[in-house]
Amino acid sequence: xxxxxxxxxxxxxxxxxxxxxxxxxxxxxxxxxxxxxxxxxxxxxxxxxxxxxxxxxxxxxxxxxxxxxxxxxxxxxxxxxxxxxxxxxxxxxxxxxxxxxxxxxxxxxxxxxxxxxxxxxxxxxxxxxxxxxxxxxxxxxxxxxxxxxxxxxxxxxxxxxxxxxxxxxxxxxxxxxxxxxxxxxxxxxxxxxxxxxxxxxxxxxxxxxxxxxxxxxxxxxxxxxxxxxxxxxxxxxxxxxxxxxxxxxxxxxxxxxxxxxxxxxxxxxxxxxxxxxxxxxxxxxxxxxxxxxxxxxxxxxxxxxxxxxxxxxxxxxxxxxxxxxxxxxxxxxxxxxxxxxxxxxxxxxxxxxxxxxxxxxxxxxxxxxxxxxxxxxxxxxxxxxxxxxxxxxxxxxxxxxxxxxxxxxxxxxxxxxxxxxxxxxxxxxxxxxxxxxxxxxxxxxxxxxxxxxxxxxxxxxxxxxxxxxxxxxxxxxxxxxxxxxxxxxxxxxxxxxxxxxxxxxxxxxxxxxxxxxxxxxxxxx
Amino acid sequence: xxxxxxxxxxxxxxxxxxxxxxxxxxxxxxxxxxxxxxxxxxxxxxxxxxxxxxxxxxxxxxxxxxxxxxxxxxxxxxxxxxxxxxxxxxxxxxxxxxxxxxxxxxxxxxxxxxxxxxxxxxxxxxxxxxxxxxxxxxxxxxxxxxxxxxxxxxxxxxxxxxxxxxxxxxxxxxxxxxxxxxxxxxxxxxxxxxxxxxxxxxxxxxxxxxxxxxxxxxxxxxxxxxxxxxxxxxxxxxxxxxxxxxxxxxxxxxxxxxxxxxxxxxxxxxxxxxxxxxxxxxxxxxxxxxxxxxxxxxxxxxxxxxxxxxxxxx
Numbered sequence: 001x002x003x004x005x006x007x008x009x010x011x012x013x014x015x016x017x018x019x020x021x022x023x024x025x026x027x028x029x030x031x032x033x034x035x036x037x038x039x040x041x042x043x044x045x046x047x048x049x050x051x052x053x054x055x056x057x058x059x060x061x062x063x064x065x066x067x068x069x070x071x072x073x074x075x076x077x078x079x080x081x082x083x084x085x086x087x088x089x090x091x092x093x094x095x096x097x098x099x100x101x102x103x104x105x106x107x108x109x110x111x112x113x114x115x116x117x118x119x120x121x122x123x124x125x126x127x128x129x130x131x132x133x134x135x136x137x138x139x140x141x142x143x144x145x146x147x148x149x150x151x152x153x154x155x156x157x158x159x160x161x162x163x164x165x166x167x168x169x170x171x172x173x174x175x176x177x178x179x180x181x182x183x184x185x186x187x188x189x190x191x192x193x194x195x196x197x198x199x200x201x202x203x204x205x206x207x208x209x210x211x212x213x214x215x216x217x218x219x220x221x222x223x224x225x226x227x228x229x230x231x232x233x234x235x236x237x238x239x240x241x242x243x244x245x246x247x248x249x250x251x252x253x254x255x256x257x258x259x260x261x262x263x264x265x266x267x268x269x270x271x272x273x274x275x276x277x278x279x280x281x282x283x284x285x286x287x288x289x290x291x292x293x294x295x296x297x298x299x300x301x302x303x304x305x306x307x308x309x310x311x312x313x314x315x316x317x318x319x320x321x322x323x324x325x326x327x328x329x330x331x332x333x334x335x336x337x338x339x340x341x342x343x344x345x346x347x348x349x350x351x352x353x354x355x356x357x358x359x360x361x362x363x364x365x366x367x368x369x370x371x372x373x374x375x376x377x378x379x380x381x382x383x384x385x386x387x388x389x390x391x392x393x394x395x396x397x398x399x400x401x402x403x404x405x406x407x408x409x410x411x412x413x414x415x416x417x418x419x420x421x422x423x424x425x426x427x428x429x430x431x432x433x434x435x436x437x438x439x440x441x442x443x444x445x446x447x448x449x450x451x452x453x454x455x456x457x458x459x460x461x462x463x464x465x466x467x468x469x470x471x472x473x474x475x476x477x478x479x480x481x482x483x484x485x486x487x488x489x490x491x492x493x494x495x496x497x498x499x500x501x502x503x504x505x506x507x508x509x510x511x512x513x514x515x516x517x518x519x520x521x522x523x524x525x
Numbered sequence: 526x527x528x529x530x531x532x533x534x535x536x537x538x539x540x541x542x543x544x545x546x547x548x549x550x551x552x553x554x555x556x557x558x559x560x561x562x563x564x565x566x567x568x569x570x571x572x573x574x575x576x577x578x579x580x581x582x583x584x585x586x587x588x589x590x591x592x593x594x595x596x597x598x599x600x601x602x603x604x605x606x607x608x609x610x611x612x613x614x615x616x617x618x619x620x621x622x623x624x625x626x627x628x629x630x631x632x633x634x635x636x637x638x639x640x641x642x643x644x645x646x647x648x649x650x651x652x653x654x655x656x657x658x659x660x661x662x663x664x665x666x667x668x669x670x671x672x673x674x675x676x677x678x679x680x681x682x683x684x685x686x687x688x689x690x691x692x693x694x695x696x697x698x699x700x701x702x703x704x705x706x707x708x709x710x711x712x713x714x715x716x717x718x719x720x721x722x723x724x725x726x727x728x729x730x731x732x733x734x735x736x737x738x739x740x741x742x743x744x745x746x747x748x749x750x751x752x753x754x755x756x757x758x759x760x761x762x763x764x765x766x767x768x769x770x771x772x773x774x775x776x777x778x779x780x781x782x783x784x785x786x787x788x789x790x791x792x793x794x795x796x797x798x799x800x801x802x803x804x805x806x807x808x809x810x811x812x813x814x815x816x817x818x819x820x821x822x823x824x825x826x827x828x829x830x831x832x833x834x835x836x837x838x839x
Contacts, residue, residue, distance in 0.1 A: 048796070051608055059565040136572045138564060194609045212618045213788030214692060239690060239786040240796075243674070248689040248786070251681040403557035403801045412573070413558035427566075439566065448566055 040232035042507065044519055045245045045257035049213065049238045054193040055179045056129065056137045060428065061516055064176055066236060068520045069218055070201040073178040074103055074123065075169075079510035079518050083334060083431045085174045089118060089202075098469060101159040101168065111182045112223035115200040118180065120157040124149035125183035127159070135191075141438075142177040142430075144168065144466065164467040166474060170432040204229040204520050214238060230524045249275065249502050256503040256517060261323040262375070264500045274506070279323070280499045280515030283429035285330045285436065288369070288384070288492040289451040291420040296367065303489030304344075305356035306367070306422070309391040310384055310492045311348030319379040324498045329482035330427075330436040332496040334513060336471055337433035337478025342493060343486045353391035368396040369422035372405045377424050380494070395422075409450030423450055426497075431514075433478040437462050440485060451490040458484045526829065533825055537818045544814050545807070549590050552798075552806055553582075559801035563607050579606050580803065593807060602811065603804035612808035615793060620812055622692050623789040625701070626781060627774045629709025630716065631767055637713075638720025639763065643756050645721065646728035657721065664718030669777035673711035673784040680707060690786040708781040712774050719770070720763045728759035761831055768824020772817045790816075 050062040058067070068076075074090040077083070087093065089105050096102040109118040127149055130137040145162035152158060161168065172178055185199040186192070193199070197207040204226060205218035218234040237254065239245040246263055248254040250272050259267070259277075267277050288310055290297055297303050312326045326346045331337040357365060369384065371377040378399055385395040400408065407413040409420055429436055439448040441459050458481050465477040485491045499515025510521030559582065560573040568576075581589055596603055602612040645657045681689040687707045693700035731737065732755050740750045779791030790813050797805040 057609065059567065133571065136575055138568050138572065140569060141567050192609075209695075211692075211695065211788065212615060213622075213792060214786070237690060237786065240792070241783050241786075244677075244690070244784050244786055247674075247677050247682055251677070251685060251689045253681075253689045253691075402799045403559075403562050404555065407556065407558040407561045410558050410561045413556060413561065416556065447561075 042231040042234045042519070042522055043254045043256075044234065044236050044517060044522075045239045045248070045254045046236050047238070047240060047242075047245075047258070050216065050236070052194060053198040053207070055126075055139065055176050055181070056135050056192060058176045058179075059138050060176075065517060065519055066216060067176065067179050068203065068518055069205040069234060069236075070198060070203040070207060070221070071179045071181065072109070072118070072202045073174060073180060074105075075174045075178070077174050077431075077512050077518065079512065079521050081513050083170070083513050085169065089123075089180060095169075095469075096158065098164040098467075099161045103157055103159065105155040106225075107155060109202065109225045110223050111185070111200045111202055112206055112221050113200045115182050115185050118182075118202060119154050120149070120151045121154075122180055122183050123157055124151050125186070126180045127177070129186075129191075130177060139177050142167075142175065143172050146172065164469055166466060166469055167432040167434045171430045171435060175430060205234055208233070229520070230522070234519060234522075236519070246502065249504075252504070255507050256501065256509055256522070258515070259500050259502050261320050261498060261500065264323045264498075265321055267502065272502075274504060276503055276505050278501050278503075278511075278515070280501070280511065280513065281325070281333060282497040282499045283332045283335070283431065283514045284426055284497050285327060285332070285429060286424070286426040286494040286497060287327075287330070288494065289423050289425060290490045290492075291422075291450065291452055292454075292488060292490050293452045294419065294421055296365075296421065297489075299360045300489050301356045301360040302362065302365065305353040305360070305365070305391065306388075306393065307344050307489060307492045308349045308353035308356065309388045309393055311387050312346040312492070312494055314348075314387060315380045315383050315494060318383045319376045320495060320497070323500070324495045327493045327496045329479075329493055330429075330440075330485070331433045331478055331482065332429065332514075335431060335433055336475045337436075337465075337482070339479050339482050343483060344492075348387060348390075350387075350390040353393070357392055362392075364392050364394060366394045366396070367421050368398055369424060370398045370400060370405065370408055370420065371424040372426075373399045373401050377426075381424055409446075409448070411446030417446060417450065420450055424494075425450070431512075433474075434462070434466055437465075437478065437481050451488075453485065453488055453490050455484050455488065529829055530826060533822055537822045540818050541811070541814055545811055546590060546594075548810050549593060549807055550586060552803060553586055553589060555801075557801050559803060562799075562801045576606065597811065602808035605802065605805050607800070607802055612804050615805055616790065616808045616812050619788050619790050619793045619809070620816075622787055623775070623778050623782070623791060623813075624816070625705055626709055626712065626778050626787070626789060627771060629705045630713035630774050630777075631771075633710050633713030634716030634720050634770075635763070635767060637717045639724050639756070639760055641717065641721035642724025642763075643728055643752065643759070645725040646732065646759075647751055649729065657725075661718035661721040664714050664716075665722075666718075667715060669712050669715060670780040670784060672714050673708065673781055676707050676711050677784065692787045704787075708785040708787060711784075712777040712781050715777070716767065716770055716774070719766060723763050723766055724756075724759055727762050728755055731755045731759045734758075761828060765824050765828050768821045768827075771820040775813055775817055 046062055046065060048062055050066040051057045051059065055067065072089050074088060074093055075085045076088040078086045089109055090103045091106040093101065093103040105118060105120060111118060127146065129135050130140045130143055144165040144167060147160045147162055150158040150160060182200045189195055189199060196210065201221055204221055204224050206221040207216060208219040209217040215235050215237040220229060220232055239248060242260040245254060245257040246259050249257050271277060290303055290306060316322060316324060316326055328339040328342050369381050371381045381397045385397060388395050408423065409417045411417050427439065440453055441462050442454040445452045445454065461477045461481050465474050468474045468477065501509065501511065501515055503509050506525050508523045508525045510518045512518060559580065560576045564573060564576060577583055581592060602616060605612050605615055641657050641661065645654045648654050677689050680686045688704055691704055693704035737750060737755055740754055778789060779795055782789040782792040783795065790809050794806060794809045797809060
């Protein structure tokens with residue numbers, strides 16, 4: 001909530017004022033800059049720039065953070081510690097049959113800049129445009145078997161699906177694909193919002209300015225139909241480097257930022273002045289994967305030996321500074337399908353690993369792991385390298401920059417995917433287990449299933465679980481799927497990580513249970 | 526002078542062509558499928574195929590290269606398909622920030638370096654000369670990103686004199702300059718050492734010239750001889766070094782722009798290379814290399830204008 005107002009001393013700059021500027025800068029040595037701070041601006045750090053204002057181009061949470069401020073949805077996540085949703089534009093919304101959802105909009109919810117009231121036609125337009133091939137929507141899969149919206153009157157409609165789709169409540173409606181655009185404004189813009197600022201918005205803020213490569217400047221939306229937000233201005237600032245973001249927070253230039261696990265212990269022991277630190281269990285999942293089709297790993301005993309030789313607690317200690325907990329699978333605690341424990345204990349058993357290699361007739365095993373060039377991944381690999389020698393396994397570490405790494409297992413990028421051995425990967429996640437298992441089905445081999453894991457039961461369960469509306473049955477299905485993954489010997493689950501947020505005590509942030517910010521709900525403390 | 530200028534311009538154009546063509550070839554042969562990296566996991570195969578078509582990724586490299594140069598000659602840097610905007614918009618909105626950063630760094634390195642170098646030469650072998658020498662080497666040895674981080678910790682976090690992030694309010698020169706001070710100092714500091722050493726050496730050589738002796742013999746004050754006569758000649762090598770050094774400053778700008786979260790060509794290239802966003806990488810590199818070559822060319826021409834021996838040698 002700070003704003004450097006030194007610039008006000010220099011409305012224009014001629015030679016005389018340049019001299020005044022020099023004097024001003026000298027004076028700065030005596031006055032702390034916070035003397036000019038005023039409390040109406042909220043500065044929130046984002047690790048990259050969101051793409052644009054059109055959900056067709058959205059790819060993840062960065063866009064969600066921006067869209068949450070300027071657009072609305074039928075339902076939204078509830079900030080807090082448990083995954084739940086609340087009505088936003090919808091006055092009523094319910095599952096009227098396994099394949100239909102009936103909704104009624106609140107009356108009098110307005111678009112800004114004279115675009116009138118939000119209607120069911122806007123809902124229909126916003127959802128159906130993702131299904132049009134020519135629109136190339138990147139988030140179309142989030143809508144699953146959605147087919148169309150039937151408008152029953154100006155404020156009511158029925159969402160139709162080809163078959164039951166449980167994630168519609170957890171991923172589709174409250175996340176990116178559920179974002180409602182103004183039909184008239186989008187059509188006037190040529191079918192896609194690519195303008196410098198959106199022609200109309202419905203959320204608590206509107207875009208005042210986009211400074212390319214630096215920040216999005218938002219201001220209060222005077223036409224917002226809900227309670228006025230606390231801040232006159234919100235800056236979403238792109239700060240790539242975590243250390244730089246932490247420094248910016250300490251200097252008061254940022255009010256809210258996520259920080260790396262390496263800083264948590266230090267900040268807990270020496271909390272910075274006027275700041276709060278909170279930890280949230282994250283949803284992402286990190287694991288060591290092993291390519292099942294590599295001839296080196298043909299023998300299941302070799303695969304099991306490798307899994308037994310990876311000591312997860314040591315990785316937690318060295319790479320995650322004991323801030324995160326070891327994971328039991330790909331589905332985080334709090335979500336349907338979370339397993340209570342792994343099949344192979346998280347502590348390494350070098351004697352067991354050695355015995356398995358002996359049974360397989362291997363004296364020393366030389367293998368390679370590909371990792372991303374970040375500190376967490378390389379440290380984890382180094383820990384594995386040091387400890388696996390206890391079992392007679394020599395691990396070579398191959399470090400890649402992100403562009404190279406993320407296409408290692410992709411068939412479209414040459415033949416590298418066939419020769420992969422071990423990889424250390426981290427996938428982001430949404431609050432529905434389907435999003436985790438989707439990458440490990442057979443038809444993902446050559447795309448994101450780098451382990452080349454193929455299991456008929458797994459594929460069948462994945463499809464069935466999508467349409468299963470009984471949460472207990474769904475829970476059992478996803479737990480079984482993770483058992484199948486682990487039984488293959490291709491997966492050693494590491495952690496879901498932790499989201500650590502550092503923020504000024506002058507604000508009350510609102511976050512999802514995984515710690516990601518919902519800026520539209522931020523308040524002044 | 527005209528022949529010399531034409532020769533230098535032709536050489537500069539050849540350098541730009543060769544450098545960009547080589548970079549383009551390296552870029553497209555790097556492992557890393559752009560459709561996977563750029564579009565993310567949720568993109569369908571149809572979207573990826575459409576994207577490949579739009580970017581011309583299925584064409585042979587020489588066709589892609591020819592297409593690139595064809596577009597450039599027609600004044601089109603291409604389209605950033607990922608963000609749905611012309612590459613020129615991205616590059617030319619970032620360029621002023623990087624230009625300001627580099628010239629800010631030149632300002633620091635020239636102003637501090639020349640003063641330190643002249644002072645050292647004027648006080649040769651004194652304690653202050655030795656301290657200046659140690660400082661110069663320390664400046665040269667300190668990597669820009671380390672200087673940037675420590676500058677942030679000292680001047681922004683502890684003293685709270687300067688902001689840590691951003692490029693300032695658009696249209697407000699005071700705010701822009703204020704946000705430029707620390708990042709440009711972080712880049713320029715290493716060059717302070719170079720310039721100081723070069724000016725000192727050049728100054729000592731100049732001070733032994735006969736025209737300086739003559740000036741002294743005429744009874745001109747010592748300061749006038751040193752700062753009005755000797756220094757004007759002694760700074761010529763520093764001008765040339767700073768011209769060539771712009772390449773190094775552009776590299777350092779990548780770190781400075783990331784650490785200070787400033788927009789600019791450096792951070793644009795960094796993001797685009799990681800994302801395999803070829804059109805933006807090539808557009809940015811073309812402008813960055815063009816900028817570097819132009820600055821080196823200007824430094825050459827200034828030197829040639831100031832010292833005719835350069836033209837003769839060439």
